[in-house]
Amino acid sequence: MSFLFRPAIWGTVLSLSVLAACSSKKNNDQAATAPEKPLTVAADTAPAPPPAPDSAASGATAPTDSTGLSPEFVKALRDVTGKQEYQVKGKTLVMEGFGTADFPTDLPAGKPVTYSGRQGAQTVTLTVTRLNYTSIRFAAEVLGGKSGPLHEEGVATLNPGFLLAAEVPEDTESQVSYGATEYLGETPTRNFSILVGLGSDADKAELSLFDATGKPLAQWQGVPTLRRLAL
Known part of the structure; x- marks a missing residue:
């Protein structure tokens, strides 16, 4: 990978x-x-x-x-x-x-956790399951909007850069930055970046999708900060 x-x-x-x-x-x-x-x-x-x-x-x-x-x-x-x-x-x-x-363990081992957010007429959901210390299984879905239903899934791996520092995304709702862990995934046609909040920010997640060359996919641009649904 x-x-x-x-x-x-x-x-x-x-x-x-x-x-x-x-x-x-x-x-x-x-x-x-x-x-x-x-x-x-x-x-x-x-x-x-x-x-x-x-x-x-x-x-x-x-x-x-x-x-x-x-x-x-x-x-x-x-x-x-x-x-x-x-x-x-x-x-x-x-x-x-x-x-x-x-290693980040804010996600419960072996238990699916779903995050969700709205983008205009679209609803974006991301479900992640931590498999071990370094891997998560994920499924992302977009419903509604002009693009129609979208679905992506796979396995993503912890970015080894976590050794140095956490990622610092900005919450699209509050415009306040928070600490997060990054997981990276790859298929022949897709690249994925998933950020999961740390500690008290574990209720937040970010999702970015790119094509095989690293160019952002238009259908997945502008995805807001997703928030964890009740467990």
Whole structure:
């Protein structure tokens, strides 16, 4: 899966790459003045079945879902951090050279959550289900309006840029910015960006759709901030 279909992602990749380079230089300088210490990375001692979405696990970087991380996320994380080692402790990602960050768990694991909003005569709904720490299944629908019914669905993956900072969209109703987590999805003809609010803003979501070249789809432009329906 490519995570570079939006210009903003290039900034994430550049920032992570610069930080990785700085971390590497710092480590080299320290190595010249002090004895080298062996790198310690927690590893599983025996094969085990994949845990439940929110179970604790730890391990060295591996292209499997043994820690509640999707293979797509692991690949993207390795690509943008220069294959740095990581550990997962409970719901916390520990990344060598980048510090720690908690995986977003405002969405309940395995339970569909629906957000909705109106745009003129159209009603837009977005239903998301968190599959594990890094993946959500989504279905988006537009009813009413001149374009007729529209429907898109798929699986989106947590943007590894969450390590550095949250996304900051603006609520189209209040014009107040809020913190959110971004999930990215891709099909042969579509690219998706889904933002889910964090903490007290978990009742908000944003949806953007693009064609395969990254151009916004006209039928999905101007989608307002969506709000969570009662659980």
